[in-house]
Amino acid sequence: MTTLLSRVAGPVRTVSRRAQTLLIATALTVGAGTFTASAEDIKIGVPLSLSGSVAFAGTKMKEAMELAFEEVNSSGYLGANKLVPVWADDRSSQPQGISVTQQLALRDNVSAIVGYTASNICLASLPVAQELKVPTLQSDCVVPGLDAIGNYVYNGVRPYESFVLELVDKLVPAKQIKTAAVIYLRENPVFTRLAPAITKAFEKNGVKVVATEAVTGGGDADFSAQLTAIANTKPDILAILTLGGQVGPVMVQARRAGMEKTLFIGEQSFDSADVRRIAGPNAAGSYYPSHWFADSPLPRNQAYVKAYRAKYNREPDTFATNGYNGVWLIAQIVKKAGSGDRAKILAAMESPGVYDTVFGTEGKTKFENRMLTMTPFFFTIEADGKIARFEGK
Amino acid sequence: MSFDGIALWIRIYDHTIATALINSIVSLGLYISLRAGLFNLSVVAFQALGAYTAGILALRLNLPTPIGVAAGVALSLLIGTVLVFPILRLKGHYLAIATLSFGAIVQALALNLDDLTNGPAGLIGVPKTVTVWHLLVVLIAALYCTWIVQFSRMGRAWDAIRTDESAARAMGINVEHYRLVAFLATTALSALAGALWAHVNRVIVPSEFGFGQLTLALVNTLLGGISSPIGPVLGAIIVSTMPDWLYKFEQHREALIGAILVVVVIYLPNGLVAPLRTLKSALARRFNRTALGTAGK
Amino acid sequence: MLLQQLVNGIIAGSVYALFALGFNLVLGAMNILNVAQGAVFTWSALVGFYLIKVYGLPFPLALLAAVAAGGLLNMLIEILVFRPLRNRGGSAMSTLVASIGVSMILISAAQTASDAQVERFPFGTLPEIQWSALSVRLTFTQAVVLVTTLATMIGTYLLLHRTRLGKAIRTMAFNERTAKMLGIPTESVARWTFFLSGALGGLAGVLLGLMFSTVHFLMGEPYVLKGFAAIVIGGFGSVIGVIVASIMIGLAEVFSTVIGVGAFRDVIIFGMLFMFLLFRPNGLFGKDEEVRP
Numbered sequence: 001m002t003t004l005l006s007r008v009a010g011p012v013r014t015v016s017r018r019a020q021t022l023l024i025a026t027a028l029t030v031g032a033g034t035f036t037a038s039a040e041d042i043k044i045g046v047p048l049s050l051s052g053s054v055a056f057a058g059t060k061m062k063e064a065m066e067l068a069f070e071e072v073n074s075s076g077y078l079g080a081n082k083l084v085p086v087w088a089d090d091r092s093s094q095p096q097g098i099s100v101t102q103q104l105a106l107r108d109n110v111s112a113i114v115g116y117t118a119s120n121i122c123l124a125s126l127p128v129a130q131e132l133k134v135p136t137l138q139s140d141c142v143v144p145g146l147d148a149i150g151n152y153v154y155n156g157v158r159p160y161e162s163f164v165l166e167l168v169d170k171l172v173p174a175k176q177i178k179t180a181a182v183i184y185l186r187e188n189p190v191f192t193r194l195a196p197a198i199t200k201a202f203e204k205n206g207v208k209v210v211a212t213e214a215v216t217g218g219g220d221a222d223f224s225a226q227l228t229a230i231a232n233t234k235p236d237i238l239a240i241l242t243l244g245g246q247v248g249p250v251m252v253q254a255r256r257a258g259m260e261k262t263l264f265i266g267e268q269s270f271d272s273a274d275v276r277r278i279a280g281p282n283a284a285g286s287y288y289p290s291h292w293f294a295d296s297p298l299p300r301n302q303a304y305v306k307a308y309r310a311k312y313n314r315e316p317d318t319f320a321t322n323g324y325n326g327v328w329l330i331a332q333i334v335k336k337a338g339s340g341d342r343a344k345i346l347a348a349m350e351s352p353g354v355y356d357t358v359f360g361t362e363g364k365t366k367f368e369n370r371m372l373t374m375t376p377f378f379f380t381i382e383a384d385g386k387i388a389r390f391e392g393k
Numbered sequence: 394m395s396f397d398g399i400a401l402w403i404r405i406y407d408h409t410i411a412t413a414l415i416n417s418i419v420s421l422g423l424y425i426s427l428r429a430g431l432f433n434l435s436v437v438a439f440q441a442l443g444a445y446t447a448g449i450l451a452l453r454l455n456l457p458t459p460i461g462v463a464a465g466v467a468l469s470l471l472i473g474t475v476l477v478f479p480i481l482r483l484k485g486h487y488l489a490i491a492t493l494s495f496g497a498i499v500q501a502l503a504l505n506l507d508d509l510t511n512g513p514a515g516l517i518g519v520p521k522t523v524t525v526w527h528l529l530v531v532l533i534a535a536l537y538c539t540w541i542v543q544f545s546r547m548g549r550a551w552d553a554i555r556t557d558e559s560a561a562r563a564m565g566i567n568v569e570h571y572r573l574v575a576f577l578a579t580t581a582l583s584a585l586a587g588a589l590w591a592h593v594n595r596v597i598v599p600s601e602f603g604f605g606q607l608t609l610a611l612v613n614t615l616l617g618g619i620s621s622p623i624g625p626v627l628g629a630i631i632v633s634t635m636p637d638w639l640y641k642f643e644q645h646r647e648a649l650i651g652a653i654l655v656v657v658v659i660y661l662p663n664g665l666v667a668p669l670r671t672l673k674s675a676l677a678r679r680f681n682r683t684a685l686g687t688a689g690k
Numbered sequence: 691m692l693l694q695q696l697v698n699g700i701i702a703g704s705v706y707a708l709f710a711l712g713f714n715l716v717l718g719a720m721n722i723l724n725v726a727q728g729a730v731f732t733w734s735a736l737v738g739f740y741l742i743k744v745y746g747l748p749f750p751l752a753l754l755a756a757v758a759a760g761g762l763l764n765m766l767i768e769i770l771v772f773r774p775l776r777n778r779g780g781s782a783m784s785t786l787v788a789s790i791g792v793s794m795i796l797i798s799a800a801q802t803a804s805d806a807q808v809e810r811f812p813f814g815t816l817p818e819i820q821w822s823a824l825s826v827r828l829t830f831t832q833a834v835v836l837v838t839t840l841a842t843m844i845g846t847y848l849l850l851h852r853t854r855l856g857k858a859i860r861t862m863a864f865n866e867r868t869a870k871m872l873g874i875p876t877e878s879v880a881r882w883t884f885f886l887s888g889a890l891g892g893l894a895g896v897l898l899g900l901m902f903s904t905v906h907f908l909m910g911e912p913y914v915l916k917g918f919a920a921i922v923i924g925g926f927g928s929v930i931g932v933i934v935a936s937i938m939i940g941l942a943e944v945f946s947t948v949i950g951v952g953a954f955r956d957v958i959i960f961g962m963l964f965m966f967l968l969f970r971p972n973g974l975f976g977k978d979e980e981v982r983p
Contacts, residue, residue, distance in 0.1 A: 051646065053600075053908070055806040091646070094596055099408040106405035123517055124596040128408075143514075186504060186953050187600065189514030214953040216501075219911050221902035224698040225947035232691040245808030249903040252810075256820065256829060257694075278810045278903060432783050479968040485782040486723050490918045491967045494960040497915055501956040604911075608790050615787060645802070651794025658788045659775045 041084045042111050042340035044330060045104030045134070047125065048323075049117035052092025053218055056245065058117040061140060061323030062087070063312055065115075068327035071307070078335055083327075086110055090117075094124035101125045105132040111340035112136065112333075114156075114326045117319075119143035119190050126153050135345045137333075139326030140319060142268065143190050147370045154349055155371045156326045160267045161194060163289035163376035165201040167265065170378065170392040171287055172205040175263060177236045181211040183226055183250065184241035187218050191241040194267065198239050210235055215250075218243050223250050227257040237263040244269040248278025255282045263287065272317045276385050284383040287390055291374040292321045292359045295387075301358040325358050329372075332356065406634075407525060411593045413633035414528035415586050420613040420625030421535055422582030427619050428543075429575035430555030432485055435492035436583040436610050438499040439469045441602035443587030445503060448516040448597045458522040462588040469584030473577055481572050496607065503599035515598030516591070523592040531589065532626070535582060539622040542578075551575060612654050618663045693826050695944045701832055701901070703940025704839035705894050707933045709913050710920035711846055712890035714932045717921060718863035719883045721782060725789040726767055727891045727917065728910030729796035734760035734892030735899040735909060736800060739809055749815050753896055760892020761885040767792055768884040773877070800907035808906040811899060835897045842893060847929050849886075859883055863927060919963040925976025934974060 046065060049058035065085065073082045086108045088100035097116070104110050105128075113129055113136040116122045122141035129136040130150035138146065139156040146155050171177060180202045184195040199209050210233040213226035227250070230238065238259065240250050247269050254262065263285045269275070270288035294305050294315060304324060308316040316324075332355050334340065337348035349367070357365045360375045367373075378390040403410065419436055426433035443465035450461040480491050503510045510516065542548050550571045553561040562568050591597050609632065617628030632650065709731060716724050738756030741747045747755070771788050772780075780788070819830040850856035858879045861869040870876055894913070899905040916939055924935030939959055946955040966973060 051801070055801070056808070059806060093601065094598060095408065095412050095594055095601070098594065099406075099412065102408050103405055106401070120513075120515070120596075120598055120600075123514070124594070127595065187513050189512070192507070192512050192514070213947065216504075216953060216956055217912060219906075219908040221898070221904035221909060222702055223902075224702065225695060225944040226952060228691060228694050228698055229947055229952075245904070245906060248808070248810065252903045256827065258827060274808060278808065280813050427783070432786075483967060483971060486717070486721075486786070487922070487967060487971055489723070489783075489786060490922055491964060493915065493918070494963045494967075497960045498957050498964065501954065501960070505953050505957070608794065611787055611790065645798055647801075648795045648798035651791040651796075651798065654791030654794070655771055655788050658780070658784045658791065659771065659778060662778070662780075662784065 040081045040340060042078070042081055042334060043084050043086050043108060044327075045088065045101075045108060045110035045113040046085045046115040047088040047090050047097065047100045047104065047113065047121075048115050049092040049121065050087075050089040054092040054118040054121075057140065057319040058089075058092075060317060060320040061115070061117060064308060064316060064320035064324035065327050067304075067307060067311060068324045068331075072327065072331045077331055081334075081340075083331060083334065085327075090121050090125070092118060092121070094121055097121040097125040098128050101128045101134075102132065105129065105134045110134065111342055112330055112345050114330045115139055115323070116141055119188075122146055123189075126150075129153060133342065135333075135342055135349055137326055137330055137349075140322045144193070151350070151370075152346060153370065154367060156329055157291070157322055158371045158374055160190075160289070161197050163291070164194065164198060164265070164267050166376060167287060167289050167378050168198060168201040169205060170390070171237070171263070171265065172202070172207055174392055175236070177202075177205075177207050177263070179210045179233070179235045180207045180237045180239065181213075181230045181233060181235035182209065182239040182241065183213045183215060183223070183230065184239075185218060185243060185246070186214045186216050188243065194241050195239075198241070198265075207236075215242055215246065218246070220246070221249055223253050224257065227254050227259070230254075231257040231259050235259070235262060237265055240264055240266045240270075242269065244272050244274055247272075247275045248283070251275075251279040251282045251286070261285075268318055270381075271379070273315050274317075276381060276387075280385070281383065283381045283385065286381040287378065288380075289376045289378050290318060291376060292318055292325075293377060293379065293387070296358075296361050298358065298361055298363045300356060300363055304358050321358060329355055329357070403525065408593075409634060410525050411523075411528055413630045414525065414532050415590050415593065416609065416613055416633050417532055417626040417629040418528075418535055418586040418589075419583055419610050420617070420629045421532075421539055421622060422579040422586070423610050423614045424619055424622060424625040425539065425551075425575050425582070426579040427614065428548075428555060429551040429572060430558065431481075431572060431575055431579075432489040433492050433576060433579055434489050434607060435495050436579060437602050437607045438492070438496035439473065439580045439583035440587035440590070440606070441496075441499050441503060441599075442469045442472065443584030444591040444597045444602075445510055445516070445587075446584075447588035448519045448591040449509065451519050451592070452516055458520070458592055462585065462592075465588035465591075466581055466584045469580050469587075470577060473580035477573055477576050481569065481576065493607075496602070500599050500602050503602065510599070513599060515596055517596050519591045519595050519597065521592060521595050523589050528589060528593070531585070535585075536622055536626065543622060547571065547574065608650070608654075612650050612657075615657050616653060618661070620663050691825070692948070693824060695948055696941070697826055697828065697832075699941035699944035700937055701835060701940070702943065703937035704836060704843075705898050705901070706913065706916050706920055706939055707936035708839055708842060708890050708894035708897070710917040710924070710932045710936050711843070711929065712887035712894070713917045714921050714924075714926070714929070715846075715859070715883055715887045715890070718927050719859045720772070720862070720880055722772060722785045723782075723789065723918075724764075724767075724887070725786065725914055726793040726796060727764075727887065728914040729793045729800070730760050730764050730767075730888050730910075731891040731895035731898075731913060732800050732907060732910040733763055733796060733895075734888075735895035735905045736804060736907075738896040739811055739899065739905045742815055743809075743812055753893075756896045757889045757892045760895065761887075761889035763796075764888025764891070765881050765885045767888075768881055772884075773880070797907055797910070804905075804907050806907065808904060810903040810905060816900065831901050835901055838893070838897060842890065843929075843933055846886075846890070850929060855879065855882060916959065919959055921973075922963055922971070923966050923973050925973030928973070928975040931973055931975030 048061055069083055069085050090097035090100050113134050116138045117140050119141045122138050126149045130152045135152050137154045137156050142160045144159040182195050184191045202209050211230045240247055266288045271290045276283055333348045337344040354364050354366050365373050379387050380390045382388055423436050446465035446468050447461035450456045450464055483491055550566050554568055613629035613632050614625040617624030713727055716722050734756045737759045738752050741752040741755055771792055775788055816831045821828050858874045920932050920936040924931030943955045946952055946958050
């Protein structure tokens with residue numbers, strides 16, 4: 001208290017010394033943002049869920065993103081400039097997501113933000129990034145509505161709903177499906193939205209939805225009650241809309257409950273080595289869409305998969321790839337902008353352009369209404385655990 | 394630090410500070426129950442009720458913030474009163490389990506009553522009308538009231554009940570009455586914190602009103618100790634700002650909080666405030682307001 | 691289908707029973723509500739998983755080891771946390787809070803150890819046989835779970851009522867001072883109580899992980915509150931009560947799905963718990979004494 005008082009009433013030179021320091025600090029910060037000619041560290045904020053309930057996805061994203069940052073810097077992609085990641089953990093919690101967004105924007109003065117792991121964190125944090133006018137590229141949230149947040153928020157993935165619905169349209173005639181059932185995770189907004197959407201899609205295709213069951217929590221492991229009830233209705237296909245860690249057990253328990261021939265359909269969470277590992281032969285007959293697959297012959301993708309395998313000794317999954325792709329997208333945008341200045345980066349994002357990507361088979365993509373264009377691919381898991389492309393036969 | 398520097402600092406940490414202040418209010422509420430010997434773990438449930446009420450009224454009916462907040466507190470007090478009579482005769486573990494299960498019910502209802510609460514997606518877009526300054530004012534007011542009550546007859550009755558209930562009864566203290574008041578005070582503060590939270594965070598989801606939040610409230614309150622109302626506030630501020638000065642240990646935050654809880658409970662049962670307490674009593678004696686001083690009324 | 695759901699409910703309930711029995715032991719004998727039981731449950735499952743997956747131990751051996759690990763872990767918690775707390779005059783509240791702290795530490799450690807991934811016991815840990823009769827399907831694993839839980843429940847009952855240790859535990863549950871006066875070595879009995887409780891929780895963990903093909907660091911969470919529910923509804927202190935209540939909870943969960951309110955199963959269970967606390971805090975089989983703290 002007393003020190004504050006003396007500071008206000010104290011000698012003029014104390015005040016001006018403080019002002020000087022602040023002025024220099026501001027100059028350096030602003031300078032760092034506009035300096036382009038010589039080697040510059042461009043800070044990129046990377047908020048991810050590194051602990052808590054979505055940590056299983058966030059940690060994978062971080063690994064792949066680390067790889068990407070290394071590649072960008074060591075290849076000299078931005079000339080003498082380097083991209084410096086500023087990692088932040090939102091702990092799978094929204095208030096923390098908001099806090100770290102504020103800190104990245106104001107304290108660390110990042111030039112741009114790339115990241116976010118879970119949809120509900122995106123919902124809370126992206127409006128804050130918009131308010132603070134930080135160019136943001138969210139890389140992993142698939143809940144609809146994120147394109148409407150504001151001009152600073154861009155999306156490196158798009159909502160999965162349309163892909164899943166497209167898959168339904170293909171599967172129903174190909175497999176002559178008459179009845180369907182849905183099991184979905186209540187706790188997650190992505191799935192509670194997808195459940196009625198997929199139900200409508202089934203009905204539109206003339207399929208009767210005979211059972212819909214809810215799984216209450218992301219930590220639940222006992223699905224026997226729901227699956228027994230579903231098995232009783234003998235559906236041709238079961239939509240499994242749960243987190244990745246639950247998909248495998250659901251498949252195992254579903255087969256056990258009597259649904260030996262039932263097909264499974266799901267979304268992004270089906271695409272993981274974990275699912276195949278846990279479900280084993282029970283996963284045969286699963287269908288899912290993905291915007292990326294490890295076997296894509298795209299040279300960029302093959303290089304990425306090889307590098308990931310070499311560094312981490314396991315297969316990359318979609319979460320990891322979303323993160324990796326996000327970093328490379330930002331790198332391309334920064335290159336286009338020519339500097340680490342936020343306004344220039346925003347202008348680069350807004351101007352039309354084609355970007356390289358590891359998604360899909362064409363390797364090129366662009367932003368449409370602030371969302372990355374993506375082509376869905378459809379896959380099925382076969383009896384021997386291998387993944388095959390599903391073309392609609 | 395110049396005022397500009399402070400202003401910038403507040404802008405950066407705005408949300409962290411707001412979270413710390415909200416947690417302080419909740420901890421203060423928990424403190425009151427603990428002082429009265431009530432093992433009341435329903436703070437998070439009422440936080441949820443307050444938050445959802447304020448949020449729903451603001452989003453659906455466009456009501457101004459003060460009305461939403463007041464409604465949140467009023468509804469919680471109503472539900473608290475209805476629940477209170479039967480519960481309060483439970484003791485210790487049973488009361489803890491009862492309040493815990495009440496919390497689980499509220500959380501499950503928030504998750505499933507889609508039409509009302511928007512289910513797991515939660516309420517999005519609650520107007521951000523509450524600032525750090527508002528919260529500061531509310532906290533100071535709450536602290537002041539708690540302080541006054543603590544040194545009043547009510548506070549002493551609570552102390553007596555907490556120490557030995559049968560003895561308190563024998564002394565003629567109306568135990569039921571005082572427990573009721575303590576419970577409702579906790580309810581009101583929790584609901585207030587929750588309602589304000591809705592307007593600070595803009596997003597309210599069911600998953601943030603669970604066991605994790607409850608353990609946080611416990612840590613906050615116990616770290617500071619229940620010997621003085623400053624305790625829970627201090628504890629809340631320390632823990633809420635912890636991620637920012639514990640950067641490297643982020644990933645082990647849960648373990649760290651758990652360890653703090655264990656250590657504090659065993660070795661610092663009066664929390665951090667205890668050693669400061671002697672200093673306070675010395676100061677209090679100076680200003681003629683000791684714990685003994687008011688007994689003469 | 692109803693018969694199958696009945697079986698589902700009984701199986702789920704018997705696993706809850708194992709868990710709740712562990713809870714009940716410690717609560718009865720030491721008046722400690724040990725929230726960390728959930729973490730012990732998780733760690734035993736993890737230990738069992740690692741022993742089988744990485745070291746290739748045969749199942750019965752791994753099971754025994756995991757159970758023992760659970761017991762030891764719980765005992766360690768007693769020595770490091772609860773005993774010092776009691777010696778310093780900890781109240782019921784502070785022990786509950788301390789157990790929450792321990793739980794947080796253990797779960798965080800489990801997250802680090804398992805890298806936040808979901809695992810499953812390797813295929814073939816138990817033979818993948820399934821029997822089918824009267825429209826009811828039962829797998830070998832489920833049968834093993836049923837038999838084990840039944841045996842354990844009987845074993846626990848016999849232990850508590852026919853052995854010296856059991857009598858000592860029950861005397862301590864009744865009144866610790868009396869137990870001391872009767873010359874019972876309360877400290878050592880306390881340790882054994884914790885060991886048993888941890889072993890029961892550990893057994894539940896491994897069986898559950900096996901049955902539902904899931905082992906991950908958050909697996910214990912839902913069981914803690916259900917364990918509370920079982921103790922309250924069954925009647926604090928009564929082994930039979932806890933078992934019956936656990937099965938009731940398992941059945942209630944399953945039948946809430948059957949009648950179509952599956953999403954509200956938690957509300958139903960905790961609503962039940964709440965009702966019991968309001969109207970019959972002694973539970974179904976609890977003694978009609980004063981409400982125990």
